Amino acid sequence: MNVEILTPLLDVLDILGVAVFALSGALLAAKDRQTFVTMVFFALMTGVGGGTVRDLLIGAPVFWISDPWIAFACFAVALLTWMTPTRWWEGKLLEFADGAGLTGYAVLGAAKALSYGVPPVPAVLMGVVTGCVGGIIRDVVAGRPSIIVGPELYITAATLSAALCVLGEVIGLPRIPVWIAAGTAGFLLRSAAIHWKLALPAYSREA
Amino acid sequence: MNVEILTPLLDVLDILGVAVFALSGALLAAKDRQTFVTMVFFALMTGVGGGTVRDLLIGAPVFWISDPWIAFACFAVALLTWMTPTRWWEGKLLEFADGAGLTGYAVLGAAKALSYGVPPVPAVLMGVVTGCVGGIIRDVVAGRPSIIVGPELYITAATLSAALCVLGEVIGLPRIPVWIAAGTAGFLLRSAAIHWKLALPAYSREA
Amino acid sequence: MNVEILTPLLDVLDILGVAVFALSGALLAAKDRQTFVTMVFFALMTGVGGGTVRDLLIGAPVFWISDPWIAFACFAVALLTWMTPTRWWEGKLLEFADGAGLTGYAVLGAAKALSYGVPPVPAVLMGVVTGCVGGIIRDVVAGRPSIIVGPELYITAATLSAALCVLGEVIGLPRIPVWIAAGTAGFLLRSAAIHWKLALPAYSREA
Incomplete structure (x- = not known):
């Protein structure tokens, strides 16, 4: 499979996904x-953090090194953030946009890994890495607790999207409907988690 | 040299090493x-953190991307940890198992680097990276002081094993006995450090 | 362009740059x-942190893996630091040496990226990464606030040097004078920032 053939649409989605994550960093x-x-x-x-780690792990050229528009998009997002009050951007809307970026990227990352010949289980992990690692780097450099250290249904939603994408590929379903279904399922789970504040149970055995 | 020819034994040791480190992360x-x-x-x-950084640095394909069993092993270890009390796993036994993983990985990492044509000094460092970096990433993401920031004889034991492995290769000794001796020497040093709480002296000059 | 042809001079500058950064880590x-x-x-x-991340991102062999002298230089710097009082090294002189390393590396990193066919905008970023990422890794592992989280004119000076280097290449000026001018401009900005404690304005809108 070659992700490149879907270029026109995927490129736009890609820049939108980068922009949503960039916004959360700038904010x-x-x-x-x-x-x-x-x-x-x-x-x-x-x-670009999540996609960069994915590309290094699967041995692909790092996506934003050859495409200057991605760095431009991050710069533009930072400029917009600088010139506006943060309250314009924060709140539920940003959380849902972040959820769409997370699960969309999980699908894109898993599909890219499969296209590079990565086996199914690591391919699911590459989807999760693509969606989550940018936020982990942001939190570690800022010195605050990472989103992965908490009960939120965040990594779980990315895992659902990536796993459905890989499952569809393994059983031979057509790609575009699988991608849309996989992204939608993860996004619905993430949206439900935001709306009802769903959380996973924590480890609670006596030591 | 091709590490692959020892595959059956090394593969088992490799998964055991990953599992010991994974256990310390899950705990x-x-x-x-x-x-x-x-x-x-x-x-x-x-x-997988240490081996991943090593593979990226020496330009090798990342080891757990093509071998799905390694991700499975980490998942299984997490599941086992989830279903059992932590006291089953903690204490001296885990410390010694971690020491065996540390020094075994230091040997394996140095040997792999040599097999990729890396010169002796960086090859020793690749052994140390393989043994230590997984724990550093774990501590940084968890937001707690890293094991390398402290007087414990931890990196030192990994360095001893990696250096002996590279030294044996440079002076042309047979590989298997050198690996066993190098791993054993580092493990004994680490075990002594655990048992007698040995520590290196700290920088103590007046500023 | 091949950076290698300037080897004798660049190699010395390279080791000096590594040594200055290594000193700040050891201190x-x-x-x-x-x-x-x-x-x-x-x-x-x-x-070696900044150059390592640059090399991984642009797909170059990691510079200190094939050249054992660089690891030796870091070891020697650590030994020197261990055997001397820290006050010998600290103060304004170290800050200016660090500024020279920062901006010199920004030029070197941008030039290397261009020589690997990286487009102008990401090439500027590669220069900034080469100059700044070693210090970021040092601060994150040490668990202290990173230099990039603050108003100092630090990344800005690296960006100026890297951008001038890339600009000179794009408009076709001769390389050596451009590199010298680019490094000097960034260094003067950084020196002014150190001397007059210049700082960028912070985001100050009402939320």
Whole structure:
């Protein structure tokens, strides 16, 4: 499979996904009262971090090195954040947009890994990495608790999307409907988690 | 040299090493009262982190991307941790098992680097990276002080094993006995450090 | 373009740059009263971190894996730090040396990225990554606030040097004078920032 043949549509989705993650990085920097330069750095790290780690792991050329528009998109998002009040962006809408980016990227990352010949189980993990690692890098550099350390249904939603995408490929279903269904299922789970504040049970055995 | 020719034995040792490190990651998540999903993530990061960084640095295909059993092993370890009390696993036995994983991996990492044509000094470092980096990533993501920031004889034991492995190769000794001796020497040093709480002296000059 | 043809001079500059960064890592470990082994680790991570991430991103062989002198230089710097009082090294002189390393590396990193066919915008970013990422890794592993989270004109100086280097290449100016001018401009900006404690304005809108 070659992801490239879907280029026109996927490229637009790709830049939208990067932009949503970049926004969450730039907003964190704004709330910490950082400078514009720090904002750009956080927008970049959060926007391209997950896809970068995926590409390094599967041995693909790193996606934003050859495509200058992706760095431009992160810069533009940081500029927009700099020039506007953070309350314009925060709240439920951002959470849902982040959820769409998360699960969309999980599907895209799993599909890209499969197209590079990665076996099913690691391919699911590559989808999860693509969706989650940008946010982990953002939190580690900012010195705050990472989203993966908590009971939220966040990684779980990315895993659902990536696993459905790989499952569809393994049993030979047509790609586009599988991708749409996989992304939608993960997004619905994430949306339900945001709306009803669903959480996974924590480890609770006596030591 | 091709590490692959020793495949049947090395593969088993490899999965055992990954499993020991994965266990230390999953236990940390259990003690922090995290969810099962977070446990799996920590088991994976800790289990495959060191070997992943080594493979990226020496330009080898990342070992767990093409071999799905390694991700399975991390998942199984997380599941076992989830279903059992942490006291079953903690204590001296885990420390010694971790020491065996550390020094075994230091040998394996140095040998793999040599087999990719890496010169002796960086090859020793690749052994140390293979043994230590998984634990560093685990500690950084969990937001706690890293094992490398402390006086314990931990990196030192890994360095001893990796250096002896490379030294044996440089002076042309047969590989298998060198590997066994190198791993044993490092493991004895680490065991002595655990038993007698040995520590290196800290920098103590007046500023 | 092949950076290699300038080897004799660039190699010396390269080792000097690594040594300056390694010194800042070893000094941080000394001030935290760490052991010699931890000092070596911090010297290495800080010295080679930025160039390593750049090489991984642009698909180049990692520079210190094939050249054992670079690891030696980090080791020697750690040894020197261990055997001397930290006050010999700290203060304004180290800050200016760090500024020279930062901006020199930004030029070198951008030039190397261009030589690997990276387009202008990502090439500027590769220069910034080469100069800044070693310090970010050092701060994250040490668990202290990163230099990029603050108003200092640090990343900005690296960006100026990298951008001038790429601009000169794009409009076809001769390489050596451009590199010297680009490095000097960034260094003067960084020196002014150190001397007059210049800082960028922070995000200050009402939420």
